[in-house]
Amino acid sequence: MIEILVYGAVISAIYAMLAVGFTLIFGVARILNLAHGAFYALGAYTVYALTANLHVPLLVAAAIAVVGVGLFGVAVERVLVRPLRRSQLAVLMITLSVGLMVEQVLLLTFGSEARNVPSMVEGAYEILGADISAQRLLALAASIVILAGLWLFMQHTRLGSAILAISQDAEAARYMGIPSDRIYSIVMGISAGIAAAAGVLVAPFQTVIPSMGLLPLVKAFSIVIVGGLGSIPGSILGALLLGYTETLIAFEVSIEWSQIVSVAAVLLTLVLRPAGLLGKRAAF
């Protein structure tokens, strides 16, 4: 019981990090980013490469991974997405290609076997009789801090207001003198950086393989549909719902069945409430 509570919290927190970034770049720039899972995988592999091959200290490697992948996100937006941003279809194809490209490069560089990333914190804690690894608790705490930091940034900085303004009325934002192209790049960077942070945090207890980004992309997309595309509170609510349902089914039934939850939730949402739980309007 207590395992379900804690494991569910950890998985929900990771899902929330992925979904918030995914929904943010869609809500602001209307970019449906199919490379989002690749950013997550790149985060994990960057830490692996820096620690295993170059012997960089783990925390430094983590910071480099988050910032580096964030900058990679900026470059993808600036160079590849921006020229064709007006076409949703082109954006889908471009980001899908970037995702596949990243996966292939990881495969060619590191091979297909699973890689081990050391834990940032060792040991385990006993919580009400259940053993929970310290790394999982760290992942939970770090994602709460990151999401809270994002919220503070959005609520209390001028840049945060500008991001919210564009997502609510892009044309009006132009009348304010907000340079939308620059904001899109920044938001892509933030979104990619948060996805990388999720990858870094789970790398020690997840299988690090080149295709590791696919499932998280599907999960992020599902959560965001359930919560309402473009809605940040919706994506957090969706992450909690999905994270806990999956954990519950994994414990009580089987891991295989838990993977059906997200797909079923998406279909159910699209049929019953296309705008999602907290969405303003149907995104499709």
Next chain:
Amino acid sequence: MPLLEIEGLVVHYGKAIALEGVTLTVEPGELVGVLGPNGAGKTTLLKAVSRVVPASGRLSFKNRDLGPMPAHKVVGEGICHCPEGRRLFPELTVLKNLMLGAYLRDDKDGIAADLERVYGLFPVLRERRTQQASTLSGGEQQMVAIGRALMGRPSLLLLDEPSVGIAHRLKNEIFRAIRDIRDSGTAILLVEQDARSAMAVADRIYVLEHGRVTHEGTPASLADDDSIRQAYLGV
């Protein structure tokens, strides 16, 4: 020397032509009204000045060519646009909406002074400052929209139909504010459906029909023109 000079301005939406060679000037501190029927191109004219729709022809402000500037640079030059339909940021508070008008500014003291000035023009906004913009009445939302544009400290304010769909009492308050803004030295280009109110405040008027300027002059001279009296003043 005029503040804003527009010469031979042409705007297309795809194949359709919305402005066919409009020429217009605004002097510093002047309140210029633009009248015209629905679909005449009034909104398009203001959007072209803001560089939100692409246009050809000459557009110069303070003797600088606006043509090559992106929209956000135009705001930095001192042109602030209060758009048709208000277009507030609905989920943000009144105060945040106002502060976004000052997005490009860094002078803290100046911003605080301008916020006081906006509250002075529209005292109700001070009470409503922590309220979500979407919960305000139409008239109050219009006040936020005007105040938000003023927060950019414009030397030219573009106002697109500020009185449309607003109760009579609030309409008077808005026109009084428009007069105050002009009296404090800000030039205004005012698009308005309510010809009577516009002619009462404007220094000069242009009449736009089918994308062309058909009449221009002082309100008094236009009021003498029979065709204008019939079409716009209904007498």
